[in-house]
Amino acid sequence: MDIEVKANQSSIGVVASTGAMGDVDNTSASYRWKVLIASVTGYAMDGLDMLILSFVMASVMSTFGLSLAEGGFVATVTLFGAVIGGYVFGILADYIGRVKVFSLTILIFSIFTGLTAFSSSLTELNIYRFLAGLGLGGEFGIGMTLVTETWPKEKRARVTGGVAIGWQLGVVLAAAVSAWVLPTYGWRAVFLVGSLPALFAAWSRYGLAEPPIWVARNELRKRLREKVKNNEPMTQEELAVYKETNKFPLLHLFADKKISTKTFGLTVMTSVQNMGYYGIMVWLPTILMQKHGLTLTKTSAWMIATVLGMMLGIMVFGYIADKAGRRPAFITFQLMSAVCIWIYSGLSDPMHLLIGGATLGFFCNGMMAGYGALLSENYSTDARSTAENFIFNTGRAVGGLAPVLIGMLAAKYTLSGALALLAFIYIAAAINVYCLIPETKNKELID
Structure with a gap:
């Protein structure tokens, strides 16, 4: 120190x-x-x-x-x-x-x-x-x-x-x-x-x-x-x-126990973020067509509604994170993501599926607004770009496994049931933020 x-x-x-x-x-x-x-x-x-x-x-x-x-x-x-x-x-x-x-x-x-x-x-x-x-x-x-x-x-x-x-x-x-x-x-x-x-x-x-x-x-x-x-x-x-x-930039991310713990917590966050995104975007269209019998046109409408929900969620999350703080914003959106995924897995009405898709996008991907700020605020200028890319891309690598894991679980159980397991992952992510991630709202960047 x-x-x-x-x-x-x-x-x-x-x-x-x-x-x-x-x-x-x-x-x-x-x-x-x-x-x-x-x-x-x-x-x-x-x-x-x-x-x-x-x-x-x-x-x-x-x-x-x-x-x-x-x-x-x-x-x-x-x-x-x-x-x-x-x-x-x-x-x-x-x-x-x-x-x-x-x-x-x-x-x-x-x-x-x-x-x-x-x-x-x-x-x-x-x-x-x-x-x-x-x-x-x-x-x-x-x-x-x-x-x-x-x-x-x-x-x-x-x-x-x-x-x-x-x-x-x-x-x-x-x-x-x-x-x-x-x-x-x-x-x-x-x-x-x-x-x-x-x-x-x-x-x-x-x-x-x-x-x-x-x-x-x-x-x-x-x-x-x-x-x-x-x-x-x-x-x-x-x-x-x-x-x-x-010092080699990557070493800044593991300089001591406190920083290493923070790096681990942030990596968990980005891993869950990417798991949710790839899991939802890869498999939900399949669920819509196979389980609910939606046509390709209706599935495309779902995709558009979901993307629009994501964009709105990003804008709202950024505002909340700047006004109320990073931790409250992330924890709220992670818990709401868990609730939305759980509810969505039981929907069947086409209109409910459309609205539910937009709501899923709003909460699950809205959090993307906060990672750039949160990662930058936790590391110095000597390693800021390294931290951003190392932590997020490690999360991307872990999250990229989600479609495979969900597919394996779906083969043994059901696709919608396997997807619902993401709800528990989001709850774990919220606990991770509460326990390991410090509040950095309005923090000056470290030289």
Whole structure:
């Protein structure tokens, strides 16, 4: 704790001497909005790419003569690439800059999503999907880090909610591109057209400056390294800061027992979030068609209602989290998610299913508004992007197993019954927040 205080004091001193701006309130409104737009479009590319694959999977399987298992592996390898990319690019963003790495990830995504259209074999297809996934993996954490480091603390959850809505916009864009392009031009054209929005994402980052808080910390790091290189004398405070700023970013997440426990608790939260999302979005349409006999058109209407519910939930959650606090918002939405899933598993009337789907989306995915703010507020600038991407993408990896686990349970019991088990997982998540996660509302970001 002593070292932390000294490090922050020393950092403040260097910021003052270099003239760098450490207070996000001093950044211009136009800069903040450009950061937000860039982050939203970046995360929209994440949703676009992941969902495009779902829409064209049947056509891809037909082209290459794939089994269900082989088709599933194409989706898995994309997700695996996203997890690895999240880890790698999160760390790089803490070392060399958020904007630089953010731009690199969108370049990788656009190139390999476009190249997917030219795949001539299953091996090529998997390689391109893995590499596209690498680029996608960095989008969430780096975008969230950028907005939290540039927007005022009083609006932090709402602006990270804005980034989270980007995913839903990507889902809508994926549906539109697939509907317009797939029937006439085939799945290869869908991937080509799907890579074009990346040009807008790249444009939105043009000329974007690094956040002042990161610039100040990086200047401090370089100044102290120069002192060490030249064998200049250093105070105890400077030595402590030097060690802190040169520590491998991932080690900050496990610096001591208290921080490790917090990292574990946050990882549980993101794992449950992803389990709920993938479990609901993958299996509920199947339940609607098989158990309730809904047509594809009615199932699509359910999907639209659910996505709209998600977007509204994100906006409401962000407001509540900023006004009432992170812990009350998460615990309330997690408990309500458990209740909604339990009730939904017993519905049968089509109109009730439609309204219930929107309500499920509202609570289960509304919490996406809070993760960017919560993760940023618990870690320092030296490891903020690493923490965002490591914790969320670990949760994504765990959550990606949900469709498989639910499918296995459904084979033994019933699909709706297996899905209802998610209710108990959300209750466990609420207990996790109550026991392990500190309140960080209006907390100043740690240098």
